[in-house]
Amino acid sequence: MAVTPRFGAIILCGGQSRRMGFSKALLPFGKKTMIENAIDILGQIASEIVVVASPDQILPELGSIIRIVRDPIAYQGPLKGMQSGLMHISDQIDSVFITATDSPLLKPELIHHLSNQSENFELVMPFDGKYYYPLTAVYKVKPVLEKVNQLIRDDRHRPFFLMEELHSKTIHVNKIKEFDPNLDSFRNINTPGDYRNILQTTNLPIPEEFRAPPIHIEFYGVPRLITKVAHATLEAENLAELISELSRNFPELKGPVIVNESLHPAYRFMRGTSEFLMDLQDPLVANDKILILAVDAGG
Amino acid sequence: MTPGYHGKYLRIDLSNQIMDLPEIGSEIYSQVIGGVGLGVWILSRETEAGYHPLSAESALIIALSPLVGTPLTTSAKFAVIAKSPLSNRICDAMCSSHFAMAAKKIGVDAICIKGRLVEPSILFIDGTGDDPIRFSLSTAAPYLGDTAAETERKIRVESGTDWQIISIGLAGEIQIPFATLSHDGRHAGRGGLGAVLGSKNIKAIAVRGDKRTNIANTNETMKIARSLSERSFTPATAKYRELGTVANLLVFNRFESLPTRNFQEGSFLEVESLTQHDLAPARKIAKNSCAACTIGCEHIYSIKSDKGDQPKGVRMEYESLFALGPLCGVSDPEMVLKASALCDEFGLDTISTGGTIAFLMECMDKKFIPQGLEDNVFPKFGDGESVIRLIHDMMSPDPSIIARLLKLGSRRAAQEIGQNTIAFAQQVKGLEMPGYHPRKLHAMALGMTVGCRGADHNRTGAYEVDFREHDRSADSVALAVIETEDKAAIMDSLILCKFIRGVFQDFFQESAEMLSAVTGTCYTKSSLIESAKLIVRMRKAFNQREGWTPEEDALPESIFAQDSVEDSYLTKTSLEDLIKHYNAGRGFSDEGWLNDTQMQCISRLGSDHSIE
């Protein structure tokens, strides 16, 4: 994909990474960090890239062509970040793609597609029928900066206010599926579970310090018949992640036992033989013994 | 007549060889429904307090239900009700398939057999054509000693395949108090109903007919039937379809609830050697199902034949597997299959057979029975051969002393042996405990203790409470157990197979809709819950009439936790507390007696309706 003149990119990487507990920009992604990975993707299409970081944020060596801008105060939200980015993009850039660092599977085709439609709009943004994606969107530099400045002056910091103000076009995700069938571009990393999940789908190794605790899962009855094993050790920090690990390792469970990323109502999880686990977010502890039990276990 | 019903039952007095057709009022049907409910009602009216279960005064009821003959899946069932020779209390057992449909086509909703014949006979009941219902008798001499399956086969060869037959095996003929009554390879297994039929000198009952009942709302019934069939293919019934009940073995073992070596332990070290039945398709040779069932839970396993001819198939259920396997310490699957096939052939309840043998094994182990005396049949934990030898011995004309004890069932055997061996005779009210070690399953412990039939896993679903998240306070457990009993009372009166229970969102509501559609009578969720409670109380009232005392609602002493064991183990005090809450929840007295209002309700039921 060719670099587009007068088209730039802004990466907002100064977020708090609270749920991740680790700077998302520095997360390893294969041989690179997430920020380096984002730059590699954007570099295929943007002629200029500005990285907006928080004041003391540690960043890897990004090369001289990348401009790094520091927010004066940390964690002021995306609007402030956009303001810094837009202020520092050079004059010859008309429009920019704005993103965070946490969507490592972003497709250059998506950026291209959005920018192709941006001529008469201040904002071109994906929409999935329910949600808008302002941090995977193309903005016109000048008019947007003006409106951002105004909103900040008015102390109206929510990105939603900006969306309201701009002359915008939305692109339905169904259109995007033509070149990104699984909508991987929108998969972002908020938790260690998301991170592991993305690494696994891309067959990249999970760094030791990010591995989930090992969980011993026991199969009885139909699940055992289907998987042909009595037990397995999987890594998961909660049931939700355990379910996705089960689906990945034993795809044959999908349908009869796992439905819609949840356990079929005919089954339930137990920790050992006395504790029923109900909440998919309840933490699991290393070496937990988790049973998948049929509801009619006793009959 | 109310759609779904014929409005009468057939009463045959064998001693005088007469029959009549007492009517049943619609107000009775709307309260007791059919199946177990109807059967208990008839039994209570047809017998006098204190009768001997194997006497001419006893009655055996075969009760049908409004759903039999409809397209509702798993509805081809009948209930058999009598006083049990093993427990001297109510016994109601379910059986299924074509007999249910044929019996209903005679043109009655139940058959009540009283009196006794002089010679072993086959009873034919014919409801075909325009002639009134009639019965005839023929000698059973050519079939004596035959298995139930063989008897059925022969009668149909000789008399025609339009006959459907229930029969007893040798165990029923010689009135072993845990003899089964069978149809098409399925057994009304528990409590010795086969002995009751045997005591009447009936080897088999053959029925045929052509009378159909109406369905009040055909469209609605079809709609419900379709939905139920569709749901019967979902994961909610997968366990039964794919594996059958033997899938319980490993789960129970994991929960330390697999009764092992006469309930001395709750898990079996060698369990894996038996699980090949669970998961090795190689041994599984066929799958089968009852008539009108879309689930098909019967899994047939191959068994090596002794005589070198074709290997046989044997149906295997968890209850047979546990009772003839871990309960006796037997880990050789071939032995367990053989013992199970043998029980089927003789017509013996596998749970009571395995349970009593395991009891005798523990007696031997603990030297309550002198060794040496019985060297030839010495039953020993883990020795599958000895299980098989003992079953053969029990059926022989001249059984050994041990086999004579086995023939009594564990409670009476313990009474004979004395020395407080009753403490580890694993039964309640004389009925051997099914494959649920109650030590950790407190709800099930309560369910088995208060069960009118004795230690029972069918007229209660109390184990469901243990296998789901539940409030463990005595009050909540008791109420949850009551609910499972109420549900079972309706399932067994509708009758639907309990294996379909997982597909219902709201069981009572959906059952009410089903019954309303078939019968045209307006049932509601709450009216059905009332019926359930009435049916449970009627069973209890029968037991009270037959001499029930509060002391019967107890588990054997050996079940309870000794000192220094886990907190989760059941203690005598905690069980007593559960019983107290159960009695309160049922509106019984503290000790468990029905209150006056409850008694009056039951005795009023149908009293304005002459059945004499």
Ligand code: SF4
């Ligand atoms: S589920 Fe099994 S027992 Fe129940 S009706 Fe079907 S085949 Fe018969």
